[in-house]
Amino acid sequence: MDPLLVLFLSLGAVLTVLIVAAAGVLVVRFALRDAKSQDRAGILTAAAEVVRAFRGRR
Numbered sequence: 245m246d247p248l249l250v251l252f253l254s255l256g257a258v259l260t261v262l263i264v265a266a267a268g269v270l271v272v273r274f275a276l277r278d279a280k281s282q283d284r285a286g287i288l289t290a291a292a293e294v295v296r297a298f299r300g301r302r
Contacts, residue, residue: 268295 272291276284 268291272287275287276289279287
């Protein structure tokens with residue numbers, strides 16, 4: 245396999261992971277911005293469940 249192709253594929257994979265992570269952080273940040281303090285635990289728990297589902301633990 246061409247080394248340049250491997251480089252582009254790995255950079256694409258890393259960039260994809262960074263974009264998905266940034267999107268997740270922004271979604272949680274916007275959800276927490278106007279939330280009351282008693283609702284924040286539920287929002288964070290839901291975000292953790294989504295992460296677990298993506299990682300295949302649920």
